[in-house]
Amino acid sequence: MRLLRFLSLCLLASATASCDGAPETRPAKVLFIGVDGATWDIAGPLMASGEMPNLKALVDRGFASNLATFQPSLSPVIWTTxxxxxxxxxxxxxxxxxxTEHGPEPVLSNDRKVRAIWDLLGERDVRVGIVGWWLTWPAEIVNGFMVSSLSVLEAGLWKGSAYVGMPKQTHPPGWSKDLDLLVQAEQARAAxxxxxxxxxxxxxxxxxMQKRVILDTRAALLSDQIFFESAKAxxxxxRVPFLAVYSGIVDVSSHRMWKYYRPKDKPQWRVPLEDVDALGEVIPNAYRWVDRKIGEIVAEADPDTLILVAADHGFHAEMRPGMSEDERSGGHEFALLPGLFVAAGPxxxxxxxxxxxxAEIPSVFDLTPTLLHVFGLPRAADMQGRVYTGLFTPEHLAANPLVAEIPTYETSPRPTVAxxxxxxxxxxxxxxNVVERLRSLGYLQGK
Structure with missing residues (x-):
């Protein structure tokens, strides 16, 4: 009889509190901007010279630090962490x-074994919007909306994007036609x-080879433009209370263009001055462009929104044995290079x-537990990360104490998409579709 009463109370409390004592979610608003590969080594001087005013505005009114990461720093792995x-x-x-026995195949959203922050929030009635995040195709069934990121490895484009007419790129599915129109519009003005x-x-x-790396970089920029514009639209x-949007152009340009940006990092590159003049500003320009996009989407947020900007790793010059002089010149995978982290808001x-x-700084493991805290939810004991309390004022922590942790959120199989x-x-x-994309970038005319 007592067991039946306990179960009844659990069901009754499900809308407001769990039986392990976790309270109902706190009202909160969060805008999370992921900037793959961004480092203070580049962003710092650009901010100081007034060339990244939007990021500087967040730093000036909030929190700034490095974001600790791990090796090897493979982007899909870290962004899933x-x-x-x-x-x-x-x-x-x-x-x-x-x-696979048929060769390498793209990793899909179904391959993730555990719930992501959008699942954890959505299952507790916090609506979410996820745009461009690594490994989100097919688009997951979320409580809100998702624009997935589809990688077309056959064309050599590792960074994901959205393409006209591809299935399961959005949730709700009916939004795919709107995404197609947006993609077509952005392709028309890609040049x-x-x-x-x-x-x-x-x-x-x-x-x-230079033509190819220029093309890769332009394609990544177009993908980011599509994702930022779809996020805003x-x-x-x-008006979901949690929006996350991913940007990859800083990472792609840093891989491809580092030797033109800092040719003296590796004298053996022997970079012609003509190439430095032509391509040396691509990486700083990528940072400047992302800063403008940060400003645009922050302008869409309510004043009481918590803004987070995070990077999964930094960058440095790289020339591993066996790499030709024409191959990528910036890297991060086998050096422990922290990303940047900024927060501003309530x-x-x-x-x-x-x-x-x-200083005790946050790590890539800490962001999901910290976001759970913002919404009044507990950290799970099976998370490696912690709630990074160093982000918050004493007044915030006094008014919003940490909720007692629970063993796990993985009490049932994670839903997947057929x-x-x-x-x-x-x-x-x-x-x-990629061929059509390349044409829109000004290449492959007449082919």
Whole structure:
């Protein structure tokens, strides 16, 4: 009889509190901007010279530090850790691809073994919007909206994007037509968008390898433009209290263009002055462009929104044995290079820890537990991360004490998305969409 009474109370309390004592969610608003590969080594001087005013405005009224990461710093692995608070051995994402008997295949959203922050919030009636996050195709069924990120490895484009007519790119599914229209519009003005990084660089500039890395960078910029514009458009339609949007252009440009930006880092590169003049500003231009996008989307947020900007790792010059002089010149995978972290908004400490080597800083494992705290939810004991209390003022913590942790949120299988044979065929044929994308970037005319 007591057991029946206990279970009845549990059911009755489910809308307000769990039987382990976790309270109902706190009202909160969060805008989380992920900037892959951003480092203070570049952002800091640009902020100081007035060239990243929007990031500086957040730092000036909030919190700034490094964000500790791990090795090897593979982006899909780390961004999944950021979204779950768990290591790769637990969340199941260990690389860019899955090795199969048929060869490497793209990692899908279904391959993630545990719930992400959007699941944890959505299952507790906090509506979410997720745009462009690594490994989110097929689009997950979320309490809110999602624009997934589809990688077309056959075309050599590792960073995900959105393409016209591809299945399961959005949730709700009915929003796919709106996404298609947005993608078409951005492809139509892609050449103009590219000037933000390359100025008036001629389409025929450089060696065949240079043409390829320029094209890769322009494609990544277009993908980011699509994701930022879709985030703004869909957020106006559905004012979810939690919005996360991912940007990859800083990472891509840093991989491809480092030797033109800092040619003296590796004298053996012997970079021609002509190339430095033509391509040396691409990386700083990527930071400047992202800063403008940060300003645009922050302007869409309510004044009482907590703004987070986070990077999964930093960058440095790289030339590993076996790499030719034409291959990528910036890297991060095998060096422990922290990313940047900024927060501003309700309850956030006003402190800059960038120059404090002894400061206790957040890590990529801490962001999901910390976000749970913001919404009044407990950390789970099976999360490697902690609630980073150093982010908050004493007044915030006094008014919003940490909720007693629970053993796990994984009390039932994580829902996945069915993928039909037609879906797989469409994705396998996505190279045709990439060809159209390349044409929109000013390449492949007449082909």
């Amino acid at each position: 950021i979204a779950t608070g768990k290591p790769k051995e637990v969340h199941g994402i260990t690389d860019f691809v899955n090795a 103009e968008t590219g000037k933000a990084l390359f100025g008036a660089l001629p389409d025929d500039y450089g060696t065949p 869909f957020w106006k339609r559905d 309850g956030v400490r006003h402190v800059d820890l960038r120059g404090d080597e002894n 993928i039909s044979a037609e879906d797989r065929a469409a994705v396998s044929g996505a190279k045709d």
